[in-house]
Amino acid sequence: METKIFQPFLLLFLAISIPCLSDASHEEHARKTMEEFSGYPADSPPHHYSFSPSSLSVDIQGLQRQIEELSSFSDAPAPAVTRILYSQKDVLARRYIKSLMEQAGLSIHEDAVGNIFGRWGGTEAALSAVATGSHIDAIPYSGKYDGVIGVLGAIEAINVLKRSGFQPKRSLEVIMFTSEEPTRFGISCLGSRLLAGNEELAIALKQAVDGKNISFLEAARSAGYAVHEDDLSSVFLKKDYYFSFIELHIEQGPILEEEGIPIGIVTAIAAPASISIDFEGNGGHAGAVLMPARNDAGLAAAELALAVEKHVLDSGSFDTVGTVGVMELHPGAVNSIPSRTHVEIDTRDIDEERRNVVVNKIHQSAVRIAENRGVKLSKFKIVNQDPPALSSNSIISTMREATKQLNVSFKLMISRAYHDSLFMARISPMGMIFIPCYKGYSHKPEEFASAQDIANGVKVLALTLAKLSAE
Ligand SMILES: [Zn+2]
Numbered sequence: 411m412e413t414k415i416f417q418p419f420l421l422l423f424l425a426i427s428i429p430c431l432s433d434a435s436h437e438e439h440a441r442k443t444m445e446e447f448s449g450y451p452a453d454s455p456p457h458h459y460s461f462s463p464s465s466l467s468v469d470i471q472g473l474q475r476q477i478e479e480l481s482s483f484s485d486a487p488a489p490a491v492t493r494i495l496y497s498q499k500d501v502l503a504r505r506y507i508k509s510l511m512e513q514a515g516l517s518i519h520e521d522a523v524g525n526i527f528g529r530w531g532g533t534e535a536a537l538s539a540v541a542t543g544s545h546i547d548a549i550p551y552s553g554k555y556d557g558v559i560g561v562l563g564a565i566e567a568i569n570v571l572k573r574s575g576f577q578p579k580r581s582l583e584v585i586m587f588t589s590e591e592p593t594r595f596g597i598s599c600l601g602s603r604l605l606a607g608n609e610e611l612a613i614a615l616k617q618a619v620d621g622k623n624i625s626f627l628e629a630a631r632s633a634g635y636a637v638h639e640d641d642l643s644s645v646f647l648k649k650d651y652y653f654s655f656i657e658l659h660i661e662q663g664p665i666l667e668e669e670g671i672p673i674g675i676v677t678a679i680a681a682p683a684s685i686s687i688d689f690e691g692n693g694g695h696a697g698a699v700l701m702p703a704r705n706d707a708g709l710a711a712a713e714l715a716l717a718v719e720k721h722v723l724d725s726g727s728f729d730t731v732g733t734v735g736v737m738e739l740h741p742g743a744v745n746s747i748p749s750r751t752h753v754e755i756d757t758r759d760i761d762e763e764r765r766n767v768v769v770n771k772i773h774q775s776a777v778r779i780a781e782n783r784g785v786k787l788s789k790f791k792i793v794n795q796d797p798p799a800l801s802s803n804s805i806i807s808t809m810r811e812a813t814k815q816l817n818v819s820f821k822l823m824i825s826r827a828y829h830d831s832l833f834m835a836r837i838s839p840m841g842m843i844f845i846p847c848y849k850g851y852s853h854k855p856e857e858f859a860s861a862q863d864i865a866n867g868v869k870v871l872a873l874t875l876a877k878l879s880a881e
Pocket of ligand 1: 557590659
């Protein structure tokens with residue numbers, strides 16, 4: 411800090427007093443004088459985070475007020491929140507976020523699909539930045555905290571650092587991602603998938619329409635984004651564009667609250683594969699058709715559901731999970747043998763290979779069951795099969811160090827839900843911080859995180875950003 415204060419005076423003094431020296435010896439002389447004066451080698455980096463972690467203070471009342479204000483931009487009555495991509499309420503909420511970024515002194519830009527970036531320029535602006543952020547869109551009748559904590563909390567983390575007198579070396583950037591939720595166009599993490607350079611998505615979006623047949627491009631334009639279909643690939647960021655990316659988020663599960671631990675440090679994000687299956691049989695009268703003559707599509711679906719459970723358990727890992735969340739019987743009458751069934755399966759793991767083994771076994775079972783029961787497997791479609799993401803070890807250890815210095819306990823854990831971080835991990839080393847939420851509730855109005863837990867999360871985020879910025 412001292413070198414920074416006195417350098418201009420020294421340079422001025424030297425410029426006036428020794429104008430006759432050559433440039434090289436002038437510089438040499440200046441360097442020596444500076445070193446004598448400051449006690450540091452002149453070319454060593456300034457001490458960017460010489461503040462003490464205990465001086466970090468979160469304006470929790472202000473932050474809670476912002477959470478309330480943001481939740482008022484909603485198409486559902488409070489306490490529920492509905493905020494759909496590019497709706498009028500979404501546009502107002504975006505304006506609100508930009509105003510907070512402006513108040514925090516960040517320089518703002520938006521890309522063609524409305525990902526919003528607020529940057530605090532570092533002293534070494536040529537170095538790649540450290541980024542943090544999340545989303546503010548909300549599925550119908552959900553809560554105030556999902557995603558929001560990672561956007562408002564990130565802006566507050568910047569304010570915390572500014573108040574403490576910190577100066578970033580690498581720039582710090584807050585990102586508000588467009589449409590993490592798949593509500594309007596059926597695509598989750600739309601903004602972060604595009605940032606990660608998803609060509610297929612950029613092509614698919616040119617044709618995408620919502621439930622009311624409004625095209626993605628039209629909807630984006632109505633929200634003030636001048637999207638030409640060729641602009642979509644302009645959103646892509648290069649690999650290693652960021653030095654690191656951190657997301658603060660509510661856990662959306664009950665573990666931290668049950669164990670009374672204030673911080674979760676995420677080591678990996680499990681990724682789902684989802685599968686859509688149709689069986690077709692002959693149907694018939696529930697009384698008239700005898701058992702040996704049946705081709706029951708309903709029993710095929712039921713047998714497959716049990717096979718899914720078996721294949722998942724056979725993986726031998728706690729981290730493999732599988733769910734048959736949809737099972738529709740046609741015609742759905744008590745006295746009619748099901749002639750058609752539609753089944754949707756979600757399976758997740760942090761190990762991609764192990765998850766894909768399960769997907770293959772489900773396929774084999776579906777084929778075998780159809781054969782044995784004389785029904786037709788008329789559809790077996792893998793809807794999506796995203797790779798899981800691992801957090802960066804060096805970011806994990808930076809976070810551990812931050813929690814230690816702030817004297818808050820933590821637990822290493824896996825995120826079994828999807829986040830923008832899953833896709834940011836494709837272009838940047840990634841890390842996530844979880845805070846507890848009431849009973850693990852999420853995606854419903856009862857979603858809640860306490861002031862203390864939010865404040866802890868913001869502090870850990872702020873200190874982690876400070877440390878990474880100085881690297
Ligand atoms: Zn979220």
